[in-house]
Amino acid sequence: MTRSKATSIRWTQVLAVAAAAIVSIAACGGSTSGGSTANQPPTANMKPLASIGAGEGRLNLIAWEGYTDASWTDPFTQQTGCKVNAKYAGSSDEMVTLMANGGGGQYDMVSASGDADLRLIYAGDVRPMNTALIPDWSNFQPQFKSPSFNTINGVHYGISLQWGPNTLLYDTTKFPTAPTSWSVIYDSKYSGLVTVPDNPIQIADAALYLMKHQSSLKITDPYELTQPQFDAAIALLKQQRPLIKKYWGLASQEISLFQNGDVVVGAAWPYQTSTLKAANAHVNDTIPSEGATGWADTWMLATKAPHPNCAYLWTKYISTPKVQAQQAINYGETPVNSKACTEMDAIQAGSCAQYHADAPASYFNTIKFWKTPIATCDDGSQRCLPYSKWQLGWTSVTA
Amino acid sequence: MAANAVLRPRAPTGWARAQALVWRRPWLRASLLLTPPLAWFLVVYLASLALLLVTAFWRINSFTTAIERVWNLDNFQTLATDATYRTIIARTVGMAALVTITDALLAFPFAYYMARLASRRAQTLLFAAVLLPLWASYIARVYSWILILAHNGVLNWSLLAVHLPAANIGYTNVAMWLVFSYVWLPFMIIPTYAALERIPESLLEAAADLGARRLRSVSDVVVPLALPGLVAGSIFTFSLTLGDYITPILVGGAGSSFIGNVAYSNVGIANNVPFAAALATVPVAIMAVYLLGAKRLGAFEAL
Structure with a gap:
């Protein structure tokens, strides 16, 4: 499979190997297309290095x-x-x-x-x-x-x-005390003053919030969402959109948004906080009561x-x-x-x-670590939405 | 023997024979000259477009995002049925049209002054002023607008200094409209100037002799004759806006997705090259229609 992929990348050879490629993809593609992870990874049998040799420079x-x-x-x-x-x-x-x-x-x-x-x-x-x-x-x-x-x-x-953790970053002149809930980034009081990452995994942040505030949805894992749970998260994010000044793509964009006073609160990494503080910007970050997603x-x-x-x-x-x-x-x-x-x-x-x-393991457990959403839920059913659906959902929110 | 050898005409060398052949057959010379650029055009330009079109009919594995070469129309179906992409396409075309109209309105009086009223010296200075921004990096010019329009930026600082309320237009579609209109304006001014300069003075004199006042002769003589130039300029402003992805990423806010930056994020981030290819065929199709219309208005004679 790896070999056929490597050769067929060249478009000039596409026609020649098209038939072979289709056959091989039909043969091995079926195992992964549904997002199933039950099978062995393709490189499972590759022997790892037994000893470290001289560096290659x-x-x-x-x-x-x-x-x-x-x-x-x-x-x-x-x-x-x-x-x-x-x-x-x-x-x-x-x-x-x-x-x-x-x-x-x-x-x-x-x-x-x-x-x-x-x-x-x-x-x-x-x-x-x-x-x-x-x-x-x-x-x-x-x-x-x-x-x-x-x-x-x-x-x-x-x-x-x-x-x-992914933290809540805020302007200390607008928030003299640290916000205790992620609700500030969904609050119309801060219309046009919020920034969040331009990243489909942000849907999990909305799901984490709903997990604590809308228990009827029965969300147990923010990365394993069934259609109704996913729809609720998307609805929350669509409701958030008018409040968003900009969806940031690079850490540096969020840094300049805070520096120029364009936003007062947003979802961030600790890196932005330390960079902004080093530049004497009046910001701080916190992990609100709902907990946080993390990496x-x-x-x-x-x-x-x-x-x-x-x-x-x-x-x-x-x-x-x-x-x-x-x-x-x-x-x-x-x-x-x-x-x-x-x-x-x-x-x-x-x-x-x-x-x-x-910190003890209990701190580790408060953070919901990023993982790839797949179709297979924890209970083994195929009712969860795979990552490709998350991408489409995210485009429908931000577009 | 020796004399005989001298008298005998020298057998032409291979090079000389080739030269003679090319001289005798002009079509051969033309095709030798044209083959390299034509091959370049075919391979680099048309082949990549063809490949783009082919890729649009493939799909990716939703989990590993590897390309699967299975023919299907899913990408185009998503484009046609998903309201998200209709919004993005409509926004992009709308912005391109708005920027084109804005630039045409700004460029016409400027080009008119430059072509028909300014002194030789002023003309040179104005030309330099139009072209000067093109020497600076596009990114630098877009970034400078971020600094102007930011909340604590130059614009709000100036407004507050004269006791006016702050304008909150940073990271909005208004900001994109301003930046696009600014960066593409030279591409509208230059063809309009070229068209205006070609209008013979005698036509205006004839209009005046027939009793037309200045405004009448502008509307009945100058504008119709300058129209091909404006349309030629609009090809630039429209297509450049249609395909741009940097300005929406840097200056746009929430709800500023464009065809260009959605295609970009599908290639560079989501690795969905087939869908990006399908999306990229949209501006190609729009421009094909636009160019056909522009041809009818005589834009290509003004280029």
Whole structure:
């Protein structure tokens, strides 16, 4: 299947292989088209690296903005000789697109979030990794060693990195005390003063709100929505649309919206808060009483990674307590390595508690982590709406 | 023997023979000259359009977003039946029309002054003023409008300074209309200027001799003769607005989706290339109709 895909990408050969491609897609496409995840991922039987060899001198990464900061990539290059080239992606969808066809022989790794992981795994774009080659893996908090979003049937398709909540960002001149509910972003009082991400996964934020405020819908998981639950979330978002100044696509857009006073409240990442605060903007963020959606990121290895040794060296390096701490403070997120806490406090006193690196599992449980919506609900029925429906629904809200 | 060899005409070399052949057959020379640009046009332009059209009939796997080469009309059906896309198409065409009309109204008096009233020196200065913005990056010019129209931007600052209420037009369709009208204005002025400059002075003198006043001669003589120029300019302003995706992303607010940026997000973000291809055929079809209309109005003679 992988081979037929690779060749048929070239349009000149499309006609010649069209028949073969249709046959092969009909044969293997059926297993995934319904969004079923019961089968083995295509790369499940690929042998992971047994030992790390000499670095290839280069490493091409797809990452979130801020994940390949020079303060930790430069020492890595000095230590290993692997020069880091990063391509920033603005959304999980974009990451999946860039990783299509196993990274195309161009990209080595991707810092994918939970809502992209399963799509990458079941498309065969990422390959199993050997946790024995990552010494710090044994120091990871237990829920990040083999989480269901990157480990299937005991096979690890990546190494967990960092996690954190999607926060409510607000202007402190308009909100002297922190808002306690997400209701502020659905309140007509703030008409034209709200911003939320331009991302279909935002439907889950609406579902999380409805989970607490409209119990008759019986939403149990904001990523597993049946048609009536989905319709209610879309209706809430359509009602929110007149309040929206702009749906932001890049973190920098939201930063300038707050800086210029165009909005006073919005859904954000901790990165925006720390950047705005560094620029002396009067903002703060909070996790309201309903809880929050969040992300848990994983470094995943492309099936066609051209520099696998550098990729392992990178994963080994980024998992060490000191680098975990640096990234956590720089971005405003929580490291998965339990030993990073003391390193964080060494860099910036009190940061371990501030970013919840020492928080118990109960804190982790308050966050609903991004995952790919699929047709199969938790109860095994096929009544849930798959991600493609979420995309269409989101377009109908924002258009 | 030796003399014989000298006297015998030299056998023509391959190169000389080829030169002679090309000289004797002009059609061969023409086709040799035209083949490279024609091949370029066919391969790069027409083939990519054909590929676009073919892709529009494929679909993607809804879970892995891999392209499945299965012929179907689903993409076009969604375009035709989903109210969301009708709204987006109508908004895009409406904006393109509005920007075209705005630019025509702004460009005509400007081009008229430049072509018929200004001194030689003023004409040169005005020409430079029209073309100067085109030297700056498009992105930089769009960004400067964000700074002008933002809540704490230059516009509101000026309004408040003269005790007027703040205009809340940043990140709206009004902002997009302003930015589009600004960035495409030179493309309307230049063909209109060219058309106005070609009107012979004698026609205006004849109109005056027949008793037409200035306004009458403008409406009955100048405007009809400048119309092909305006229509030629409108091809630029209309098609550029129709296909743009950067301005809607940067300047637009909620409810500012355009054909261009919806196609862009389908390619770059959702990885639904077949649907993006189907969407991209819409402006192609609209422009085909527009160009046929423009041809009737003589726009191509004014280009």
